[in-house]
Amino acid sequence: MDWIFLSELTVNGALTGLLYSLVAIGLVLIYKSSAVPNLAQGALTMTGAYVVLAFSHNLGWPLWVAIPLAAVIMFLLGMGIERVALRRLAGRPIVMILMMTMGIDIFLRGTTLAIWGGSSRSVNLGVSYDPFFLGDMLLSRIHIVGAAVAIALFVGFLLFFRTRLGIRLRAISDDYLASWSIGISVERGVGLSWGLASVVAVATGVIWGEVQGVDQSLSVLLLKGLTVAVLGGLDSIVGAIVAGIILGILESVGADFLDPFVGGGSRDLIVAAVLILTVMIRPHGLFGRHDIERV
Amino acid sequence: MAQNDSNTKDMILSLNSIEVLYDSVLLAIKGVSVEVPRGGMVALLGSNGAGKSTTLKAISGLLKAERGKVSRGEIKFDGKLIGDILPQDRVALGICHVIEGRRVFDHLTPDENLEAAAPISMSRAKIKSEKERMYEYFPRLAERKSAQSGYLSGGEQQMLAIGRALMTQPRLLMLDEPSLGLAPFLVAEIFGIIQRINKEQGLSVLLVEQNAVAALEIVSHGYLIENGRVVMHDTAGALKENSDIQEFYLGGGEGKNFHEIKHYSRRKRWLS
Numbered sequence: 001m002d003w004i005f006l007s008e009l010t011v012n013g014a015l016t017g018l019l020y021s022l023v024a025i026g027l028v029l030i031y032k033s034s035a036v037p038n039l040a041q042g043a044l045t046m047t048g049a050y051v052v053l054a055f056s057h058n059l060g061w062p063l064w065v066a067i068p069l070a071a072v073i074m075f076l077l078g079m080g081i082e083r084v085a086l087r088r089l090a091g092r093p094i095v096m097i098l099m100m101t102m103g104i105d106i107f108l109r110g111t112t113l114a115i116w117g118g119s120s121r122s123v124n125l126g127v128s129y130d131p132f133f134l135g136d137m138l139l140s141r142i143h144i145v146g147a148a149v150a151i152a153l154f155v156g157f158l159l160f161f162r163t164r165l166g167i168r169l170r171a172i173s174d175d176y177l178a179s180w181s182i183g184i185s186v187e188r189g190v191g192l193s194w195g196l197a198s199v200v201a202v203a204t205g206v207i208w209g210e211v212q213g214v215d216q217s218l219s220v221l222l223l224k225g226l227t228v229a230v231l232g233g234l235d236s237i238v239g240a241i242v243a244g245i246i247l248g249i250l251e252s253v254g255a256d257f258l259d260p261f262v263g264g265g266s267r268d269l270i271v272a273a274v275l276i277l278t279v280m281i282r283p284h285g286l287f288g289r290h291d292i293e294r295v
Numbered sequence: 296m297a298q299n300d301s302n303t304k305d306m307i308l309s310l311n312s313i314e315v316l317y318d319s320v321l322l323a324i325k326g327v328s329v330e331v332p333r334g335g336m337v338a339l340l341g342s343n344g345a346g347k348s349t350t351l352k353a354i355s356g357l358l359k360a361e362r363g364k365v366s367r368g369e370i371k372f373d374g375k376l377i378g379d380i381l382p383q384d385r386v387a388l389g390i391c392h393v394i395e396g397r398r399v400f401d402h403l404t405p406d407e408n409l410e411a412a413a414p415i416s417m418s419r420a421k422i423k424s425e426k427e428r429m430y431e432y433f434p435r436l437a438e439r440k441s442a443q444s445g446y447l448s449g450g451e452q453q454m455l456a457i458g459r460a461l462m463t464q465p466r467l468l469m470l471d472e473p474s475l476g477l478a479p480f481l482v483a484e485i486f487g488i489i490q491r492i493n494k495e496q497g498l499s500v501l502l503v504e505q506n507a508v509a510a511l512e513i514v515s516h517g518y519l520i521e522n523g524r525v526v527m528h529d530t531a532g533a534l535k536e537n538s539d540i541q542e543f544y545l546g547g548g549e550g551k552n553f554h555e556i557k558h559y560s561r562r563k564r565w566l567s
Binding site for chain 1: 361392
């Protein structure tokens with residue numbers, strides 16, 4: 001057994017997992033503030049990356065201008081989605097809202113494809129491709145940057161949900177009608193959560209765009225993000241981070257063991273197994289809230 | 296219709312023959328007129344499905360969430376028409392509605408439940424002192440302020456729902472069935488606190504109850520609603536003496552047919 005190789009797989013897996021956590025944090029943000037699982041988070045991530053590219057490549061502006069500007073635009077887009085598509089659905093059965101987020105996903109993918117085409121572009125974040133040596137382990141620098149961003153967002157949102165505004169958003173996700181009854185503007189709260197999730201999508205899109213290039217496949221990150229979010233518990237920020245690390249390690253170490261037997265491609269099988277088993281065995285995930293039933 | 300101005304001035308709330316439609320077809324209440332004097336306590340009585348909750352929702356604006364709307368009549372709060380105002384803005388004006396079934400935020404602590412209801416403009420120090428005031432009214436909540444609210448007992452949840460509503464600084468508090476499913480001693484405790492706040496702070500209260508015995512002990516006036524209409528309106532004392540009320544809502548009286556109560560809808564229409 002090659003222990004250095006195994007620990008390298010583990011650490012790189014954990015780092016990749018934290019990049020999945022970025023997607024999951026966006027999902028959790030919206031779920032925690034409005035109890036809606038957002039199936040468009042992958043497409044939002046991709047759109048965020050394209051908007052950054054529009055400024056940095058098409059207009060030639062530096063990234064330190066392009067990224068914050070894209071964050072502002074995506075925040076407005078997120079708020080706009082709530083205003084146009086979701087506001088009239090408030091209080092309707094969750095399945096209709098779910099279908100709406102799916103519609104938004106398809107719409108965003110179609111729109112980006114029409115505007116930017118299908119070819120892959122790179123972000124050129126300026127992070128070196130040379131490996132980073134930790135002892136004898138080889139680590140990817142962009143993954144380290146991405147993991148750091150994930151941790152920073154995690155700490156930031158953990159604090160945010162303890163503020164007055166954060167408490168209000170959690171209240172909305174618990175009970176729309178009760179929130180209205182005490183004067184909370186449910187619509188504005190949900191809009192804000194979509195805005196914030198869209199800003200997270202910009203960060204996610206830039207990191208993942210640097211890792212694998214910006215193209216339509218970025219939207220498929222939804223599947224990994226959703227798996228992480230479900231495993232962690234849909235409304236738990238802590239869960240998004242812990243589950244990201246777990247899934248990342250399972251995926252990289254597990255694939256190393258399984259690939260020789262199945263001839264490759266076992267990564268996706270592991271992700272699918274995690275998602276299915278979580279829903280079967282522990283539907284509220286590792287840290288998610290239960291629906292409280294008092295007798 | 297003769298509107299007596301000197302009479303409406305000291306009314307904090309007046310409903311003038313309002314009608315409510317659900318889904319644009321279902322007529323849930325048919326011309327209800329109710330008045331709550333400033334600093335007064337009034338009860339809406341009646342059986343299940345009579346339209347009491349719908350009346351409260353029309354006042355708080357929460358009808359909107361259930362695709363209902365006020366199709367006729369006017370609602371005046373503090374002399375101002377509020378029919379077109381959003382629910383959250385009505386709360387800012389000073390109307391707070393404690394909805395049926397308590398509906399505390401299960402996954403928040405009682406402390407966070409109270410904090411969520413504080414107006415955005417309220418200062419940190421004021422929020423703290425207001426929370427202390429609620430804990431003084433309801434000492435049981437203070438003991439459990441860091442628990443998950445979903446695990447509180449029914450009585451504690453009702454206290455929390457009322458405390459949460461009071462955090463919005465209402466001038467009119469509307470309570471929908473606060474006694475539902477609670478032991479009599481808890482009902483007495485909760486009603487006692489409401490009465491105390493009414494006396495000390497001059498808070499106006501509109502109470503919806505099926506438990507007419509308990510309600511008529513603390514209010515000054517009551518309205519009896521049946522089938523979406525006000526069929527009787529009188530002082531609490533007179534209602535307690537009324538033989539029909541005794542029979543159908545207080546569990547006393549003797550052998551009368553339910554149909555006979557309908558003559559009140561002709562004889563004792565509040566508006567006429």
